[in-house]
Amino acid sequence: AQSVAQPEDQVNVAEGNPLTVKCTYSVSGNPYLFWYVQYPNRGLQFLLKYITGDNLVKGSYGFEAEFNKSQTSFHLKKPSALVSDSALYFCAVRDRDNFNKFYFGSGTKLNVKP
């Protein structure tokens, strides 16, 4: 079965410091991985995705993610956090057999303090 895990319910970081939000996956074969962000009472917004190729994927709002096949991880990163980055972040993986099914992690709440 395909799945993703976000081991941290919450991440706290000071503004200007680098941030990392962790995601590990379990899939058979090559994974298709996604990161989304959700602000309070809003829908999810797409940040970036990994399909193939370069292990470092750049996305919206200065975010990037590093795909690590040996560690089965896809951590979200940003070199310098902003207070406005405070939100709920979701990692997702697409099902290999059913292209229409995506499995989401439980979410990580990012708090960036001034």
Added chain:
Amino acid sequence: DGGITQSPKYLFRKEGQNVTLSCEQNLNHDAMYWYRQDPGQGLRLIYYSQIVNDFQKGDIAEGYSVSREKKESFPLTVTSAQKNPTAFYLCASRHRDNEVTEAFFGQGTRLTVV
């Protein structure tokens, strides 16, 4: 502007009532989805549809029903058989032609049983 519109934003349901949540998209996407979001549980798939007049059950379809009579519309009915309907409901769509496209989400409907 292209996008997905969910209505209403807030919905209150009495015990034993059926309610219908609206989802409309003008992105010309083939696939549409309904997810349920509960705190700390991430997103769980209720139903999805790949084309008009066709839909499939997701992981938690019991107590819900959908229809897909038009490409643009994918309404979700929460029936009285759903024992714990209070949640945040998210509709999404994606282009089916490209298998690794990301999903676009609506702004959500918060359903509360009173």
